[in-house]
Amino acid sequence: MQAWHIDKGTIDGADMTGRTVAMVCEIPGNVLKGGFRVKVYIDDGASDPQQAALLEVYSGKQGGPVAELAKLVGEVVSVERVPITFTVDQGHGMLKIAEVGLAELEPYRGPTGAITTLTDTIFSTVPGAPVFVGKATRYVSKNPDLGHDLDISGFNALQSTFVFDG
Numbered sequence: 001m002q003a004w005h006i007d008k009g010t011i012d013g014a015d016m017t018g019r020t021v022a023m024v025c026e027i028p029g030n031v032l033k034g035g036f037r038v039k040v041y042i043d044d045g046a047s048d049p050q051q052a053a054l055l056e057v058y059s060g061k062q063g064g065p066v067a068e069l070a071k072l073v074g075e076v077v078s079v080e081r082v083p084i085t086f087t088v089d090q091g092h093g094m095l096k097i098a099e100v101g102l103a104e105l106e107p108y109r110g111p112t113g114a115i116t117t118l119t120d121t122i123f124s125t126v127p128g129a130p131v132f133v134g135k136a137t138r139y140v141s142k143n144p145d146l147g148h149d150l151d152i153s154g155f156n157a158l159q160s161t162f163v164f165d166g
Contacts, residue, residue: 001025001103001141003095004058005086011053011062019046020084021054022097026146032122034072037146041097043084051081077145091115091132093159101141105157107134118158129162 003022010016020043025036040058042051056062060070082098091107108116117130136157141148 001095001097001101001139003084003086003097005088011057014049014053016050016053019043019050019054020086021058022084022095022101023058024097024101024141024143024146024148026148031072035074036072037075037077038073039077039100039143039146040079041084041100042079042081044081046081051079055079088159091134091159093134093157100143103139103157104137105134105159106137107132107159129160131158131160133158 001022001024003020005020006016006018008017022041023038024041025038028035028037040055042054046054057066058070059076060067080098082100083096084098085094085096087094091105091109093103093105095101095103110116116133118133119130121131134157136153136155138153139150139155139157140152141150
């Protein structure tokens, strides 16, 4: 499960402030080999033009770093507009996608109390930005189309912030 929340910005002149797009993925082996089966979720506050613009970006049609991620997708099972909650506060994060997904993140901290980060890593969907490493205090995915019926805790989780310019 991964999501991108847009604090502020535009796509081709359309305001995207406050919009969230998320993907729940079934990854059939090595993540770098691709072939993902995904369900794409757009927050239910998005208008039809905003949804179309977000899909242009997250399908890779607009190019840039997201296009590299899009190359890993083998099949888009569905695109749905649903309620999405996305919060980040001092490294703690929560993503809720309708009734199909929930991810909660508690950051790891180093000896000084600073949030543990990775830089220049291939294991991130945010190229060029530091990745905050933590554990999923809870992860739920109820997606029969992807073979998911999960309710687990204590596994790894990542979050990051980024800026796309241009």
